[in-house]
Amino acid sequence: MGVQPPNFSWVLPGRLAGLALPSSPAHYQFLLDLGVRHLVSLTERRPQHTDSCPGLTLHRLRIPDFCPPDPEQIDRFVQIVDEANARGEASTTLTRLSDGARDIGSRLKPSSSQLAQETEVALP
Numbered sequence: 001m002g003v004q005p006p007n008f009s010w011v012l013p014g015r016l017a018g019l020a021l022p023s024s025p026a027h028y029q030f031l032l033d034l035g036v037r038h039l040v041s042l043t044e045r046r047p048q049h050t051d052s053c054p055g056l057t058l059h060r061l062r063i064p065d066f067c068p069p070d071p072e073q074i075d076r077f078v079q080i081v082d083e084a085n086a087r088g089e090a091s092t093t094l095t096r097l098s099d100g101a102r103d104i105g106s107r108l109k110p111s112s113s114q115l116a117q118e119t120e121v122a123l124p
Helices: 025-033 071-086 097-107 112-122
Strands: 009-012 016-020 036-041 057-060 090-095
Touching: 025 036, 036 071, 071 090
Parallel strands: 016 090, 036 057, 036 090
Antiparallel strands: 009 016
C-alpha cells in the first residue's frame, strides 16, 4: 500500500494530478494504486526511487529551476497527457517544492480542448 506524496491533488480527477517531488517508493506505489501510469518530471534532476515502480513511466522535461517551460516543453507535456488520457491512463506532474505552487499551476491548467471535452461530458 502506498503513502500519499506531498501536495498531491487531482487537477482533472482520474486524468491529471500534480504533486511535489516524491521522496520514497511508497509515494510511487500510491500513484499506481490510483491508476496513474505516467509521471512527468519538470525538474532538472531525476527524481529518486523512480525505478521502484516499473509500472510507472517517467517522462523528463528538465525545466531549469525558476524558469518557465519553452514552447516545445509545453507541447510535449500536453502530448504526454493527451496520449495517456486517450489510452485511459492517468498522468501526474511533479515539481520541486522550491518551485512552489506559483510555478506548477501554469503547467497544470487544462487545455481549452480538455475544458471543452469536460463541458461536453457534463451537458445532459
